[in-house]
Amino acid sequence: MESLGSFLPFIAIFAVMYFFMIAPQMKRTKQEKKFAAELKRGDRIVTKSGMHGKVVELNDKDHSCVIETLAGKIKFDRSAISMEMSNKLNTPATKK
Secondary structure (H helix, E strand, O other), rough: OHHHHHHHHHHHHHHHHHHHHHHHHHHHHHHHHHHHHHOOOOOOOEEEOOOEEEEEEEEOOEHHHEEEOOOOOEEEHHHEEEEHHHHHHOOOOOOO
């Protein structure tokens, strides 16, 4: 019974790490994969590097997309897309 008591702090540390670090990261990863799969032509997006553009072409074979920016068309991997801006731009501002 004494050996179980000595492992109790390690078990508690692992549980805290799981609930505050591992589980939220897994949830975020799942949301990013779902977002990348739901991309469609015409979506206004922001890449993880901060580039704004509009999706003009999707390629399922190599999981890439072509984005039209002010500078021209650029090919990105779908995992490089950070967020979709079309819905955010159409929502009204809320007053505090």
